[in-house]
Amino acid sequence: MAELKVNGKTVTVEVEDETKPLLWVIREELGLTGTKYGCGIAQCGTCTVHIDGQPVRSCTYPVGALSGAEEITTIEGLSEDGSHPVQQAWVEMDIPQCGYCQPGMIMAVAGLLNNTPDPTDEDIDQQVTNICRCGTLARVRKGIHLAKTKKA
Amino acid sequence: MADTINLSRRGFIIGTGATGLTIGILAACSPGTGDSEGDAAATGEPNPEVNAWVHIGDDDVVTIRIARSEMGQGTLTGLAQLVAEELECDWDKVVTEYPTPGENLKRDRVWRDFSTGGSRGIRNSQDYVREGGAAARMMLVQAAANRWDVPVGECSVEKGVITHGPSGNELRYGEVAEDAASVEPPANVPLKDPSEWKIIGQPVKRLDTADKVTGKQLYGADIQLDGMVNAAIKAAPMRGGTVRSFDASSAEGMPGVQKAMQVGDTAVAVVADKWWNAQKALDAVQIEWAPGEGSDFSSAAFEADLDEGLTAEEAYVGNQVGDVDAAFENAAQVIEASYNAPHQNHACMEPMNATAVWTEEKCEVWCPTQNGEAALAATAEAAGLPIEQCDVYKLLLGGGFGRRGMSDYVTQAVTIAKEMPGTPVKLLWTREEDMEQGFYHPTTKARCQGALDADGKLTGIKIRLSGQSILAGLMPQALTDGMDPYAFQGLLPSGFDERAEDQTLKYTYPAALFDHAMRNPPVRPGFWRGVNANQNAIYLECFMDELAHAAGRDPLEFRLEYMTDSPKLAAVLEAAAEKSGWGNDDGKARGLCAFYSFGSYTAACAEVTVSDEGELKIHRIVAATDPGYGVNPQQIDAQVAGSFVYGLSAALYGEITFENGETVQKNFDSYPSMRLAAMPEVETIVMPSGGFWGGVGEPTIAVAAPAVLNAIYAATGKRIRKLPIKDQPLRDA
Numbered sequence: 046m047a048e049l050k051v052n053g054k055t056v057t058v059e060v061e062d063e064t065k066p067l068l069w070v071i072r073e074e075l076g077l078t079g080t081k082y083g084c085g086i087a088q089c090g091t092c093t094v095h096i097d098g099q100p101v102r103s104c105t106y107p108v109g110a111l112s113g114a115e116e117i118t119t120i121e122g123l124s125e126d127g128s129h130p131v132q133q134a135w136v137e138m139d140i141p142q143c144g145y146c147q148p149g150m151i152m153a154v155a156g157l158l159n160n161t162p163d164p165t166d167e168d169i170d171q172q173v174t175n176i177c178r179c180g181t182l183a184r185v186r187k188g189i190h191l192a193k194t195k196k197a
Numbered sequence: 198m199a200d201t202i203n204l205s206r207r208g209f210i211i212g213t214g215a216t217g218l219t220i221g222i223l224a225a226c227s228p229g230t231g232d233s234e235g236d237a238a239a240t241g242e243p244n245p246e247v248n249a250w251v252h253i254g255d256d257d258v259v260t261i262r263i264a265r266s267e268m269g270q271g272t273l274t275g276l277a278q279l280v281a282e283e284l285e286c287d288w289d290k291v292v293t294e295y296p297t298p299g300e301n302l303k304r305d306r307v308w309r310d311f312s313t314g315g316s317r318g319i320r321n322s323q324d325y326v327r328e329g330g331a332a333a334r335m336m337l338v339q340a341a342a343n344r345w346d347v348p349v350g351e352c353s354v355e356k357g358v359i360t361h362g363p364s365g366n367e368l369r370y371g372e373v374a375e376d377a378a379s380v381e382p383p384a385n386v387p388l389k390d391p392s393e394w395k396i397i398g399q400p401v402k403r404l405d406t407a408d409k410v411t412g413k414q415l416y417g418a419d420i421q422l423d424g425m426v427n428a429a430i431k432a433a434p435m436r437g438g439t440v441r442s443f444d445a446s447s448a449e450g451m452p453g454v455q456k457a458m459q460v461g462d463t464a465v466a467v468v469a470d471k472w473w474n475a476q477k478a479l480d481a482v483q484i485e486w487a488p489g490e491g492s493d494f495s496s497a498a499f500e501a502d503l504d505e506g507l508t509a510e511e512a513y514v515g516n517q518v519g520d521v522d523a524a525f526e527n528a529a530q531v532i533e534a535s536y537n538a539p540h541q542n543h544a545c546m547e548p549m550n551a552t553a554v555w556t557e558e559k560c561e562v563w564c565p566t567q568n569g570e571a572a573l574a575a576t577a578e579a580a581g582l583p584i585e586q587c588d589v590y591k592l593l594l595g596g597g598f599g600r601r602g603m604s605d606y607v608t609q610a611v612t613i614a615k616e617m618p619g620t621p622v623k624l625l626w627t628r629e630e631d632m633e634q635g636f637y638h639p640t641t642k643a644r645c646q647g648a649l650d651a652d653g654k655l656t657g658i659k660i661r662l663s664g665q666s667i668l669a670g671l672m673p674q675a676l677t678d679g680m681d682p683y684a685f686q687g688l689l690p691s692g693f694d695e696r697a698e699d700q701t702l703k704y705t706y707p708a709a710l711f712d713h714a715m716r717n718p719p720v721r722p723g724f725w726r727g728v729n730a731n732q733n734a735i736y737l738e739c740f741m742d743e744l745a746h747a748a749g750r751d752p753l754e755f756r757l758e759y760m761t762d763s764p765k766l767a768a769v770l771e772a773a774a775e776k777s778g779w780g781n782d783d784g785k786a787r788g789l790c791a792f793y794s795f796g797s798y799t800a801a802c803a804e805v806t807v808s809d810e811g812e813l814k815i816h817r818i819v820a821a822t823d824p825g826y827g828v829n830p831q832q833i834d835a836q837v838a839g840s841f842v843y844g845l846s847a848a849l850y851g852e853i854t855f856e857n858g859e860t861v862q863k864n865f866d867s868y869p870s871m872r873l874a875a876m877p878e879v880e881t882i883v884m885p886s887g888g889f890w891g892g893v894g895e896p897t898i899a900v901a902a903p904a905v906l907n908a909i910y911a912a913t914g915k916r917i918r919k920l921p922i923k924d925q926p927l928r929d930a
Contacts (some may be wrong), residue, residue, distance in 0.1 A: 061452050062477075069473035078419035079412020081595075083546050084628045088865035091546060120412035132410045139402050139831060142839060143269030144409030145416060145546040145595030170874035176865060178546050178596050178846075179269040180839025182876040 048113045051075060052122025063109025067101075068092045070108045071119055079120035079148045083176070090175030091149035093156070094119050100156030120148035123155060130195035131155045134188045142179035150175045154189050163193055245378040247336055249296075249307040250280055250329030253374035257357055259286045261330075263293050264301070264308035265318040266567050267405060268597030269839075270894040271832035272318035274403045278828055279323055282396040283330030283388060286370060287356040293404055298569035299588030311569040314602050314724055316795040316892025319828055323890055328386045335383045340376035341368045391826065391887060398885075400831035405593065416595045417550045417565040422621040425552070426455060427472035428613050429479040430624060432464035434633045435858030436719045437489030439463050448478035457482060460612050468613065472625050491719025492858040496540070496640070499718050506663025506714030507535065507644040513715065515685035515693070519708030524657025528648035532747045534740060536645065536918045538732035539852035541638035541725055542860075542868060547595020548631050551610035552623040555580055560587045560611060565594035567602040575604035579611035598843070599724035603636050629863045636723025637853055639665030641684075643736040645743075648708075653748030655759065657708035660688065660736055666715050667729070670722040684713045686729035687794045687899070688737065699796035699891070700730065703763035704741075704756075720855065726843050727898035730794035734899035735906065735920070738790040742907040743916065752789055752907065753779055765886060766791050769800040769821035772882050777802035777819040785816055788907025790900040797891030798823040803877075803904035807912040811927040815845070815875070815905055821882040822897055825889035833893050838879040840898035846871040848902035850923045 047060045051071070058074040066085075071077050071094065080103060083091035087102040094103045095118040096111075111117075123129045127136070131154050134140075141147045150173070157164055157172045164172070169189055177185070246252040252260040261280045267273035277293050301308050309325065334354060341359040342349040351362050357370040391397075408414035433439060443465045445457035453474035457467045465484050469475035506512075525531060551564035553576070560580035566572040569591050577584040594601055610624040626634070641664030648657035666681035682694040688711045691701045702711075725731075745755035753774050760767040770791040779787055779802060786807070791800040801820045807813050820837045827833055850869040854861045862868040902920070910916050913928050 065473060069471070072419075073471045073473060076421065077412070078415070078421070081416075081546075082418065082548070082625075084865050086628075086864050086866060089546065089870075124411075127407065127411045135410045136402075136406055139406055139835070141269075141403075141406055141409035142271070142835060143546065143594055143596045144405070144414055147409050148412045151410060170872075174872045174874070176546070176870045176872065178544060178598070178843060178870060180842025180871075181835070182842050182871065182873050183838040183879045184835065186873060186876070 047108065049111060049117060050113070050115065051077070051117045052119060060108050064107045066104050067094070067106040067108050067111070068103040071103060077119050077121050081145055081148060083146065083149070088176070089146070090153055091146045093149040093152040093175065095152060095156055098156070098159045100153050120152055123152065124197065128197060129155060130197055131158065131192045133195050134192035138184050138188045138191060140181050140184045140188050142181055146175060146177045150177060150185060154185070154192065157189070158193060164189065244374045247333040247374060247377045248329060248382060249304065250326060251284060251333035253370045255371045255374070257287070257290050257369055257371035259284065259291050259357070259370070261291055261293050262296050262308065264296065264311050265322065266311070266313040266569065266591060266594060266597065268313065268567060268594035268601065270318070270836060271403060271829065272313065273405060274401065275319050275828040275832065276322065276326055277404060278396045278399070278401065279319070279326050280330035282394055283327045284334050285354045285357070288396055288401065290357065291404065295591045297588050297590055298573040301570065302573070302584065312571065312602065313567045313597070314599055316895040320796060320890035320892055327388050331386045331388055332382055333377070335386065336377040336380040337370055337373055339380045340373040344368065344373065344376065397826070397828050398830070400829060403832065415592060416547050417552065417563060417592045418547055418595065418625055420552045420563050420592070420623060422552065422554070425621040425623055426468050426470060426617070427475050428466045428468045428610070428622050428624040429472060429475040430460060430464050430466040430609060430626065430630065431479055431484065432630065432634050433486045435486065435488060436491030436494050436855070437858065438486045438492055439489055440465060441485040441487035443485065444483040447483070448481045451478040451481065454478045456616065458613065458616055460609050464609065466609070466613050466624070468617065468622060472623070476627065488858070494719050494855050494858045496854040496856070499640070502716045503537070503640070503642040503663045506716045507642055507661055509714045511714070512661060512712035513680035514710070514712045515682065516688055516690050516702060516709060516711040518690070518706055519657070521657045521659060521708040521710045524648045524708040525646070528656060529651040530649040530747060532647045532649065532744055534645050534743055534916070534918060535642060536736050536739065537642040538640060538735065538920050539854065540640045540720065541847050541851050542632055542635040542853050542862070543598040543600035543723070543725055544631065544865070544868060544870065545594070545596030545598060545600055548626040548628055549606040550623065550625040551607045552621060553610040553614035554619065554621040555611060555614040556618050558586060560614070561590070562607055562611060563590045563592060564607055564610070565592050565601055566604065566607070567594070567597045567599070568604070571602070572604045572607045575607045576611050579608045580615060598726040599728070600636060602724060605634070628865070632853070632863050632868060633860050635853070636671070636721050638725035638731070639667055639722045640718070641665060641732055643732070645736055645740040647740065647744045649744065649748050653750055655706065655744055655748070658706055659710045660740070662711070662713040663716055665717050665722050667722045667724060669715060669717055681713070681715065683729055684715070685711060685733070687733045687792055700794050703766040703793045704759045705762045706759060726840070727895045730792060730896070730899040731844065731847070731902070734790060734792040735903050738792060738903035739906050739918070742788070742910065756789065756791060760791070763793070765798045765823055766793055766800070769798045769823050769884065772821040772884060773800040773802045773819045776880065776882060777804060777817070786908050786912030788904045788909070788911055790903035790907065792899045794899055795892030795896040796825070796889065797893065797896040799897045799900050801897070801900035801904040803901070803908040805905060805908040805912055807909060807927050809928070813909065813922070813927055815877040817878040817880065818901060818904060819880045819882065820897055820900065821884055822893070823884050823886050824891035824893050825885060826887060827883050827885035830883045833883045834881040836893050837881040837897045840895065841879055841901040842871050842876065844898040844901040845905065848905060848920055848922060849875065850921050852921050
């Protein structure tokens with residue numbers, strides 16, 4: 046058994062295998078399915094969550110590496126009502142297409158804004174490296190610039 | 198078992214009976230306001246539907262039934278706009294839902310075709326869905342007239358409120374919906390003139406966004422049913438391979454493992470409580486594969502077959518104009534170039550998955566599919582049950598791109614579920630499985646030849662296609678005397694094949710010969726967003742660029758000279774060129790492309806720079822599209838920009854190569870997809886000229902790569918003719 050802090054709550058999960066990726070603990074033990082599986086090798090970013098505010102690709106993050114003290118935030122915990130600035134911007138610009146990659150994209154962008162509240166295009170290029178096959182990337186860039194002007 | 202389980206906070210109300218799970222119509226989306234209250238499944242009861250397309254609740258919530266699949270392309274919203282336009286309802290009260298393929302079957306296919314591909318979702322159903330909305334409106338107004346006992350001609354309707362002119366009486370749709378259901382459906386249903394449209398053509402927001410930004414949107418991969426178990430699967434990685442034997446003894450004691458089994462001839466699955474446990478156990482299973490046809494296939498060796506096809510005697514002729522031999526005999530200058538395009542994988546972000554529950558009486562499947570009816574047929578076949586005892590519940594797709602028109606993963610899920618009667622089983626593929634078990638975009642090469650006279654006029658053009666046919670691999674019954682007309686997408690003459698009338702050549706040449714030497718590798722092909730237009734546009738439009746330069750002509754003017762019979766294609770090309778600043782001397786090199794496919798006219802002008810070290814930067818692409826009628830301009834813009842990501846990912850990096858019958862690429866590290874740093878700005882010019890219905894999701898993908906390749910040439914003087922561009926030096930050392 047291990048204790049984790051997820052979306053502000055302390056939860057207890059059964060961890061038989063410390064190498065089990067955080068992604069599958071979140072999805073299968075906690076039932077939070079907003080965080081998606083896309084590649085399993087930290088390439089696509091659709092599994093992005095925050096650990097202490099920093100974006101992390103949870104599909105390769107072993108649950109055993111967590112002490113239990115970290116604040117883990119998933120898309121479900123980013124805001125209570127979809128009012129995070131990134132979510133506001135995403136709705137305003139109608140960004141999602143199929144939407145499968147968007148929880149990870151939004152978490153990556155929210156993480157960028159945590160670190161760099163007024164990012165340049167170069168900051169965006171370096172820090173948001175998620176894959177979207179539908180091709181929302183053009184609007185994602187505009188959405189980031191819109192999100193940075195919004196308040197929660 | 199509980200009487201009901203609620204899969205999400207709305208809509209997915211599932212009743213469990215003695216024979217397993219049953220489900221009604223799935224609610225797809227909340228109202229246009231983005232408000233999650235007013236759920237389709239939770240409102241409006243017990244009103245009967247007005248007709249198959251429209252249900253209206255007492256609270257005036259309008260539920261529009263959508264037969265086609267939403268996979269990101271926006272069709273769900275677009276189709277709802279079409280129905281709502283004729284229905285004259287309040288757009289802010291619209292929700293949508295998917296009828297099931299089983300209900301369609303029971304109701305004599307009242308919703309007609311469920312298949313969603315070929316950019317046909319809107320253009321092939323726009324007439325009958327609009328008629329569905331119009332008929333419902335007529336019935337609602339008639340019901341109000343009956344209640345007031347007045348002539349229907351004295352009644353009008355606006356935003357779901359019916360008004361009797363002389364008396365000023367009003368009734369809301371929700372007040373007459375029940376009566377309307379028993380009004381005789383009108384035999385004659387006139388539609389609005391496009392000039393009267395108020396919702397069609399407007400850039401309304403998508404209906405399916407709210408849950409996609411909060412993580413609440415449920416995809417097939419997220420389905421959770423009572424008592425459900427999870428399956429992981431491994432199919433023979435080599436083409437033609439089958440399972441010779443497998444040893445699951447090392448997996449049996451692993452956490453949560455319930456069962457290991459062979460699935461069909463080609464795969465082994467492990468079922469466990471959790472998917473992660475199933476996958477870990479599957480990794481421990483020892484599988485011995487038996488090679489079959491194609492297990493020694495190598496892409497590198499197949500190059501020789503493609504090359505042979507480029508000059509083979511025999512080929513299917515797709516388009517022949519004038520005396521092409523004479524044109525080449527009399528040419529002042531003959532230009533020749535060969536191009537190639539490799540296999541590609543769809544790589545939908547959501548890996549293939551399906552959830553199935555089987556009993557002796559019934560089989561039900563939850564899955565993302567582009568073709569609900571095909572998925573239902575696959576379910577019935579794998580279940581060994583009459584189709585009437587099966588149903589498929591569609592979910593929004595985490596990407597489709599043509600891959601989810603196939604039902605292989607549905608067959609697998611049902612096959613596994615059949616071994617565990619009464620237990621819901623969710624099958625989820627790994628990304629590696631998705632790369633290995635694709636239906637790949639076909640590989641082809643092209644030999645292009647052009648004849649120019651002494652004045653630089655094009656007197657003849659030949660394009661020999663060599664390579665794989667999708668129809669031959671997937672549906673040989675659709676071939677025409679062995680020929681695949683779709684191999685000539687964008688190159689056919691009008692009148693050649695009625696199925697491909699939306700894929701014709703819009704250049705007028707004095708002499709031309711386009712033919713196809715079919716060379717099929719043992720690799721199953723698939724329809725891949727844009728299909729054969731993608732490489733055919735590269736072959737035609739890069740070669741047109743080569744001819745223009747050989748003739749010493751401006752590539753824009755040169756193209757326009759042969760486009761005189763297609764003013765619509767000329768219009769989009771000129772619009773893109775003008776907006777981009779074609780001819781500007783601003784340090785950026787520009788390249789053009791214009792192409793007609795899926796019934797739409799499209800063009801692009803790419804602006805690039807190539808550094809002295811050969812590093813490519815695509816700054817901007819200006820794209821123009823004329824889809825005839827544009828249902829939702831802001832969604833057309835999204836599709837144009839999105840198609841460029843998909844097309845340029847392929848052009849820049851994408852290739853699936855085979856060694857010993859197996860894909861070399863296993864994941865996004867070796868099959869990269871475009872990221873923000875490489876993404877150009879996209880400026881879209883939506884210029885619907887009216888009078889026809891063209892596609893949107895696919896046509897523009899074809900123009901991105903040729904425009905970029907032509908711009909690279911403009912920047913460097915060097916032609917890139919082999920795709921993908923990656924690894925090739927863009928400047929000569």
